[in-house]
Amino acid sequence: MGELLDSMAPIKPVRRGDVVEGVVMRADADGIFVNIGQKAEGHVPPTEMRTLNEDELAELDVGVSVLTMVVRPETADQPAILSVDRAVGEQGWRYLEKALDNGEVIIGAITGFNRGGSIVEVEGVQGFVPMSQLVSVSRDHFRMYQDGEGEVDPEIDAARKEAQGEDIGKSLQMKVLEVNRGRNRAIFSERQAVQEMRDEQKARLIEELTEGEIRMGKVTGISSFGAFVDLGGADGLIHISELSWSLVNSPDEVVKVGDELDVYVLRVDAENKKIALSLRRLQPEPWETIHERHAVGDIVQATITKLTNFGAFARVEDSVEGLVHISELSTRMITHPREVVKEGEEVQVKILRIEPDRRRLGLSLKQAAEEANFQV
CATH class of the missing domain: 2.40.50.140 (Nucleic acid-binding proteins)
Known part of the structure; x- marks a missing residue:
């Protein structure tokens, strides 16, 4: 009954400018004939399908759906004239x-x-x-x-x-x-x-990354706090403190934009989509190899970095500091290290103890001076 009622529904005629979808009934040198529904047919002449390339023309077989625009409505004697070109837009x-x-x-x-x-x-x-x-x-x-x-x-x-x-x-x-x-x-x-594609790439990369692995990357940007490295679709950050075991004042002292380098994956924060990288972790920590460069009894150059009530800290390498206890600063009695040294001062010290596991170095200004026959 429903189909019968549908068939009895009034037919809405197509008008000039309507865009209609039809099915190819025949295709030949004169163009294509299209069934546009409601018992109506249309003709697309060759001049109205110039936008189609050879492959698209070859695909216009019987039964294929095609979108057209009505150029001239159907008349009692003539089918509707349709245009594929005008329907493209x-x-x-x-x-x-x-x-x-x-x-x-x-x-x-x-x-x-x-x-x-x-x-x-x-x-x-x-x-x-x-x-x-x-x-x-x-x-x-x-x-x-x-x-x-x-x-x-x-x-x-x-x-x-x-x-x-x-x-x-x-x-x-x-x-x-x-x-x-x-x-x-x-x-x-x-x-x-x-940005959307990079976000997708970053999400995939974060799933693949493992903390502790080494990846090849390219430096894409430098800021005051570190360097950004593209790992192939996602940027990770090498914080300035992770660029080198040595003291770094500015990241461009170590890397430049465009540099390709291996980086150590320090942390992967999947929730916040952040990747922390390190360059220095690819090199041995200075404390691990300190015995290769220094021995107890050596006299070395050092820089006073900090004064406390109990002594003075002195840096013997960029990332290796030791303590000169107040009793090892001078042969005379003093109440505070400032009586003998000041921060930033270059001095010679003698190495008394090396404790790599505890990151400790015992130093003496007094004994270095005695060996140099110089009274502080």
């Missing part, structure tokens, strides 16, 4: 609306530039990528396009054309920010798509 708008709803990444090609960004084409629809949302086009190139408009200097004009040659036609992966068919407006973001 509408199909593109539908594609963009679907991509926006589903948050999908789309692919488009750069066709030109204006003062605000890049013009791109996606599925036959022209859209816009603001400069702030572009990643693949350098700001130097974009500035050249802006400043070069109407430029008469041959050299500058040639440089602008060369840059355009690199950028025009470039394929971009993007997210759809806005689609307004009525205003013929489509806004895209390459930056958002790139």
Whole structure:
């Protein structure tokens, strides 16, 4: 009964400009004939399907679905005239609306530039990528396009054309920010798509990483507190304290942007998606090999780093410090180390004890002076 009622429902005629989906009934040199439903047929002449390439034309077999736009409605004597070319734009708008709803990444090609960004084409629809949302086009190139408009200097004009040659036609992966068919407006973001892909890569990498393993990376950035290293889709941080066992004042003393190096995976924080790396852990800790460089009884150069009531701390290497007890500072009686030394002062000390396991070094300023026949 339902089918009978449906068949009795009034047929809504197609009108000029309607976009209809039909099924190919026949394809030959005269074009294709399409069943557009409601007992109506349409004809797509060859001149209305020029946007199809050879492979797409070959796929137009009987039974294949095709989207068309009505150029002339059906008459009593003639079938409707349809256009695949004119429907391509509408199909593109539908594609963009679907991509926006589903948050999908789309692919488009750069066709030109204006003062605000890049013009791109996606599925036959022209859209816009603001400069702030572009990643693949350098700001130097974009500035050249802006400043070069109407430029008469041959050299500058040639440089602008060369840059355009690199950028025009470039394929971009993007997210759809806005689609307004009525205003013929489509806004895209390459930056958002790139960030999303990097987030996915980072999530996968974090799952794969194991604390304690060694990975190859590339330095991508340097800040006052450390260096960022790309491990292949995700950046990890080498804190300045993990760059070297020696004292580092600035990360660029150790690494430069672009350096490729092995790094030690120190910590992986899956919840916060953070990766802590180390460079110094790939080298032996100075305390572990101190016996290779120093022995009890050696006289060494040291720098006073800190004064306390019970003595003075002195650095004999960048990361190895020892204590000169107050009783080992002078042969005379003193009440505070400041009577003999000050912070930052360079002195000679004698090594009395080496305790690598406890990270302790016993030093004597007094005995070093006695051996040098110098009374402090």
